[in-house]
Amino acid sequence: MFQTFEATTSPDQGPPRLSNLRKHIADKGLDGFLIPRADAHQGEYVAPRDARLAWLTGFTGSAGFCAALTHIAGVFVDGRYRLQVRDQVADDFTPVDWPEVQLEDWLKEQLPNGGKVGFDPWLHTVSAIRQLTKALVDSGIELVPTDNLVDAIWSDQPEPPKAKFTAYPVEFAGETRQSKSKRLAETISAPTVLTLPDSIAWLLNIRGTDIERNPVPHAFAILNTDGHVDLFAQDGKTAEVANHLGEDVRIHPQDSFLNHISNLTGDINLDPKWCPAIVATTAAKAGLTIRHKDDPCLLPKACKNDTEIAGAKEAHLRDGAAMVRFLAWLDADAPNGSLTEIDVVKQLEQFRRETNQLLDVSFETICGAGGNGAIVHYRVTEETNRPVKRDELLLIDSGGQYIDGTTDITRTVIVGTPSELHRSCFTRVLQGMIAISRARFPKGVQGQHLDSLARFPLWTAGMDYDHGTGHGIGSYLCVHEGPQSLSRRGDVPLKEGMILSNEPGYYRTGEFGIRIENLIVTGPAPDIEGGDDRDMLSFETITYVPIDRRLIDVALLSNDERDWINGYHAETMAKIGPLIDGPAKEWLEQACAPL
Known part of the structure; x- marks a missing residue:
C-alpha cells in the first residue's frame, strides 16, 4: 500500500x-x-x-x-x-x-x-x-x-493505463446511458467536447481503473446534438462495454481525436476550464467556430437522482459500521503505545474490507498523529511513520468506494487525556461543522456564501484554516467532484441532490491537526411555521459515526449546539447499532451517550 x-x-x-x-x-x-x-x-x-x-x-x-x-x-x-x-x-x-x-x-x-x-x-x-x-x-x-x-x-516513464472499461449498472446509476445522452443533447447547440474522465464515466454509465482510487476511464468524447456520442479510447479498452454502449456510441482510437475535430465543420463547444489548449488550437486551424460552454455533464452529475442518493445512504451506513468497529478497536489498543500510523491505516482498511463490499478505498488514507496531523493532506510512508502516543490527537481522514456510493469521513480522536487547548480548538471546529449541518438558505445561494458559517467560531478566537470547508462527492466516482463546493471560491448555486463534504478544521504546525467531516445532501428545507413562502434548501447528514465526546468543551456550546450533538449521536446509535454487536456495540453505546 x-x-x-x-x-x-x-x-x-x-x-x-x-x-x-x-x-x-x-x-x-x-x-x-x-x-x-x-x-x-x-x-x-x-x-x-x-x-x-x-x-x-x-x-x-x-x-x-x-x-x-x-x-x-x-x-x-x-x-x-x-x-x-x-x-x-x-x-x-x-x-x-x-x-x-x-x-x-x-x-x-x-x-x-x-x-x-x-x-x-x-x-x-x-x-x-x-x-x-x-x-x-x-x-x-x-x-x-x-x-x-x-x-x-524520463527514460523509464510508465506506460499509459490499459485496463478495460466496465459497465455501471442502471440499478445504481438510476438512469440509462441513452436517456442521459438524449437529455443532455437537448441542451447543446453544437458538437461538444468532453475531456473530464468522470463526466464521460457518468454520461455513458461506464467505469474504469485508469486512476488509482478513482473508478474513471481515460478517454475523450464528443456529444453530438442528435444524442450520438463519439468515444475516443485506446485500443482494447472498450471491448467489454461495446454492447452496453450500443450503436449510438461510435468508438474510435484515442489518437484519432484531434483528426476527428479537424474534420468537423461549423461550430464546436468546449469548456475552456477543462479542455486542453491543443484542442482549441486544432479546432481554430480547422476553421471551426469555438463556443465556450460549460461541460454539460457537470451539473446533472452533481445533482444526484433518487437512486444515487439512496445508494449513497446505504454505502454510508455500511461504511459507518466499519468505522465504528475501527474506532472501538483504536480506543482499546492505541493507549498501549504499540501502534503506528501505518498500523492504523492498515487496520481501518481491513475493517472496510470485512464488509465484503469494498471495491477500493476512495483515496489514500490520511492518518496524522501529533504534529503530522497538521499537514492537511499528509500521506504516511515508511519514512514518516510515527507512533501513536498518549495524550496526542490523531486525525484520520478516509473513505471507501462501493458500487452504490463513495464515502469520505474524518474523525479526530484523543489517545489518553486531551489538553484544554485540544478541547477548545476541537469544539470550535465542531461548532463550525454543526453550523453548516443546520444551515437553511434560499435557492440560489452559493457555497461561498455559507463557507463563513463554518469559520466563524474559529474567527472569533483569531483562528482559521487554509482549505475549503467542503467539496462535492461522486456516486462511485471521484471523491472530489465539482462544480459545487463550500469554499471562498464556491460560486455555483447549491441545488437539490448535491452531495458535499462538511469538514472545517484547525492546524498547529508541529503540534496537532483537527478536522471533523460528515457528508451532507442538499434538499428542500422543512417548512417553518410563521415563515414566508420562499423556497429554501437545507442539508441532510448521511454520515453516522460518533464524534469524540472527550474533546468537546460543553461550556463553549449553545443549547442548540448541544441538542444537535445529542440528536446526532442518538440517530447514529439507532442507525449503526443494529449493524454491529459485541464490544463494538458496547463502545458505540458509550460514545453516543448524551452530553
Whole structure:
C-alpha cells in the first residue's frame, strides 16, 4: 500500500533531473518550461505515467505546478501543501505560496528582460493559457507550445493505463446511458467536447481503473446534438462495454481525436476550464467556430437522482459500521503505545474490507498523529511513520468506494487525556461543522456564501484554516467532484441532490491537526411555521459515526449546539447499532451517550 510510485520518489533525485531538463530547455531555445500536476484529461489525480511533477521535484501533493527556469525552479502550492512541499523537495527547488503569488507576476520578476517559456498544450487548459498570455502582454515573455520536455528525459516513464472499461449498472446509476445522452443533447447547440474522465464515466454509465482510487476511464468524447456520442479510447479498452454502449456510441482510437475535430465543420463547444489548449488550437486551424460552454455533464452529475442518493445512504451506513468497529478497536489498543500510523491505516482498511463490499478505498488514507496531523493532506510512508502516543490527537481522514456510493469521513480522536487547548480548538471546529449541518438558505445561494458559517467560531478566537470547508462527492466516482463546493471560491448555486463534504478544521504546525467531516445532501428545507413562502434548501447528514465526546468543551456550546450533538449521536446509535454487536456495540453505546 505504501510503496506507490509517488511515495518512493526521492528528493535527492530532483537536482540531477532538473539539470537534465534545463539542458533540453536550452536546446529548444527556451528560457523555461511549465510542469503542471495534470494529464490531458485534467482530472484531479493522475496515473503514474503522468506524475511528472512528482518525478521531477519529489512533491506528491494533489495540486501544484513547477516553473523551471534556467536559474530558478519554483514549485507553486496552496495552503494545504506548504508544510509538505518543504519536506519533499530539494534545495534546488523554491517553494512558492500560490495563489498569493501568481505565476505571471513571478515570471515577470524572474525574467525581467523577457524570454520564452515552453508548455505542453495537452496539459494546460484553454482558460489557463489564455489568461496567462493576457497577463504577460507587454512583458516580453512568450508562451511557446512544445513537446513535453519532462517526457524527453524520463527514460523509464510508465506506460499509459490499459485496463478495460466496465459497465455501471442502471440499478445504481438510476438512469440509462441513452436517456442521459438524449437529455443532455437537448441542451447543446453544437458538437461538444468532453475531456473530464468522470463526466464521460457518468454520461455513458461506464467505469474504469485508469486512476488509482478513482473508478474513471481515460478517454475523450464528443456529444453530438442528435444524442450520438463519439468515444475516443485506446485500443482494447472498450471491448467489454461495446454492447452496453450500443450503436449510438461510435468508438474510435484515442489518437484519432484531434483528426476527428479537424474534420468537423461549423461550430464546436468546449469548456475552456477543462479542455486542453491543443484542442482549441486544432479546432481554430480547422476553421471551426469555438463556443465556450460549460461541460454539460457537470451539473446533472452533481445533482444526484433518487437512486444515487439512496445508494449513497446505504454505502454510508455500511461504511459507518466499519468505522465504528475501527474506532472501538483504536480506543482499546492505541493507549498501549504499540501502534503506528501505518498500523492504523492498515487496520481501518481491513475493517472496510470485512464488509465484503469494498471495491477500493476512495483515496489514500490520511492518518496524522501529533504534529503530522497538521499537514492537511499528509500521506504516511515508511519514512514518516510515527507512533501513536498518549495524550496526542490523531486525525484520520478516509473513505471507501462501493458500487452504490463513495464515502469520505474524518474523525479526530484523543489517545489518553486531551489538553484544554485540544478541547477548545476541537469544539470550535465542531461548532463550525454543526453550523453548516443546520444551515437553511434560499435557492440560489452559493457555497461561498455559507463557507463563513463554518469559520466563524474559529474567527472569533483569531483562528482559521487554509482549505475549503467542503467539496462535492461522486456516486462511485471521484471523491472530489465539482462544480459545487463550500469554499471562498464556491460560486455555483447549491441545488437539490448535491452531495458535499462538511469538514472545517484547525492546524498547529508541529503540534496537532483537527478536522471533523460528515457528508451532507442538499434538499428542500422543512417548512417553518410563521415563515414566508420562499423556497429554501437545507442539508441532510448521511454520515453516522460518533464524534469524540472527550474533546468537546460543553461550556463553549449553545443549547442548540448541544441538542444537535445529542440528536446526532442518538440517530447514529439507532442507525449503526443494529449493524454491529459485541464490544463494538458496547463502545458505540458509550460514545453516543448524551452530553
